Amino acid sequence: MPALLELEKAYASCKRDARFKRELALHLKEYAGRPTPLYPAKRLSRLFGGADIYLKREDLCHTGSHKINNAMGQMLLCMRMGKKRVIAETGAGQHGVATATAAAKFGLECCIYMGEEDMRRQALNVFRMELLGATVVPVTSGGRTLKDAISECLRDWTRSVRTTHYLLGSALGPHPYPGIVRDFQCVIGREVKAQILKAEKRLPDAIVACVGGGSNAIGIFTPFIPYKKVKLIGVEAGGTGIKGGKHAARFADPRRGRPGVLHGALTYVLQDAWGQIMNTHSVSAGLDYSAVGPEHSALRESGRAQYVYATDDEALEAFKILSETEGIIPALESAHAIAHAKKAARSLGKGKILVVNLSGRGDKDVNTMIDLFGKKKGGHAK
Numbered sequence: 001m002p003a004l005l006e007l008e009k010a011y012a013s014c015k016r017d018a019r020f021k022r023e024l025a026l027h028l029k030e031y032a033g034r035p036t037p038l039y040p041a042k043r044l045s046r047l048f049g050g051a052d053i054y055l056k057r058e059d060l061c062h063t064g065s066h067k068i069n070n071a072m073g074q075m076l077l078c079m080r081m082g083k084k085r086v087i088a089e090t091g092a093g094q095h096g097v098a099t100a101t102a103a104a105k106f107g108l109e110c111c112i113y114m115g116e117e118d119m120r121r122q123a124l125n126v127f128r129m130e131l132l133g134a135t136v137v138p139v140t141s142g143g144r145t146l147k148d149a150i151s152e153c154l155r156d157w158t159r160s161v162r163t164t165h166y167l168l169g170s171a172l173g174p175h176p177y178p179g180i181v182r183d184f185q186c187v188i189g190r191e192v193k194a195q196i197l198k199a200e201k202r203l204p205d206a207i208v209a210c211v212g213g214g215s216n217a218i219g220i221f222t223p224f225i226p227y228k229k230v231k232l233i234g235v236e237a238g239g240t241g242i243k244g245g246k247h248a249a250r251f252a253d254p255r256r257g258r259p260g261v262l263h264g265a266l267t268y269v270l271q272d273a274w275g276q277i278m279n280t281h282s283v284s285a286g287l288d289y290s291a292v293g294p295e296h297s298a299l300r301e302s303g304r305a306q307y308v309y310a311t312d313d314e315a316l317e318a319f320k321i322l323s324e325t326e327g328i329i330p331a332l333e334s335a336h337a338i339a340h341a342k343k344a345a346r347s348l349g350k351g352k353i354l355v356v357n358l359s360g361r362g363d364k365d366v367n368t369m370i371d372l373f374g375k376k377k378g379g380h381a382k
Contacts, residue, residue: 011176066359178295251268318338
């Protein structure tokens with residue numbers, strides 16, 4: 001609690017500080033590459049039929065995903081608190097890479113905790129983090145994925161809080177983290193609002209984003225929450241299907257997904273009949289988490305946002321479709337949003353506008369895709 005209270009006080013001070021905001025905006029512009037484009041995906045729109053689809057190109061940020069927005073913000077916050085070391089958890093590796101990148105830029109010691117299973121799936125990102133000077137610590141407990149990496153980070157932080165800042169990567173965990181991450185990611189939604197008004201002279205009819213912990217989704221959703229006519233749709237990882245239990249769909253599985261507490265937040269959690277946290281499955285390491293950010297739970301219960309899921313097979317199909325129709329290779333996490341965009345575009349119909357948050361690029365997933373497509377073809381993917 002002392003660590004969280006210290007962080008809450010420091011962040012409240014930074015929120016009021018115009019100089020802090022100007023410094024962050026400058027780094028995001030000159031280093032991270034903001035603003036990112038809002039791209040009209042015309043071939044994809046014609047293929048899917050129905051609404052006109054725009055892609056918010058967070059994949060074009062430095063390091064390849066939206067994660068750099070939060071990493072830069074929290075790194076400045078860390079230095080304001082006088083901390084010299086940062087730790088972070090990572091699943092898909094993108095938050096780890098963004099944290100290691102920001103630590104290298106500002107000259108801070110960096111340690112990344114990553115589940116052993118995720119390290120296997122994301123070997124390229126592990127190498128990138130090490131190349132950037134970070135120490136990558138394998139986590140061998142539990143399911144050896146994101147949930148377990150977060151647990152190890154919290155243990156480290158309790159031992160080293162006087163010198164260390166825990167740079168949590170998604171809009172989850174104990175207060176004030178969900179609000180901090182949301183605020184730093186809201187740059188996505190603010191840009192989309194200005195860009196779509198310039199391009200179409202009106203707001204979109206719907207916005208779709210993938211939801212693991214939910215940082216990219218809450219970042220694009222939040223500026224549109226007051227506009228009730230804009231549908232907000234989050235896409236969870238359906239894995240191999242809801243009935244079999246091998247998934248990470250906290251909202252879609254009524255038997256396992258129930259309110260509970262994980263990592264300091266009351267939210268929807270996949271748990272067994274005795275409240276024990278269940279392991280998850282997704283082809284995408286970044287959506288492979290047992291809980292969801294608490295604000296997403298609130299949005300779902302209030303009815304302001306709708307949450308659906310896409311299976312592994314649907315995400316893999318969307319991965320190929322976007323690559324072949326637009327020349328954009330998406331992260332497997334983002335491919336879940338593209339998968340649902342097919343259904344959403346047709347449901348909305350002609351003359352409507354659909355914005356999809358393309359939260360990351362797919363370089364990190366190429367080895368996974370080679371293995372998966374190779375197995376489906378009975379050999380190596382060509």
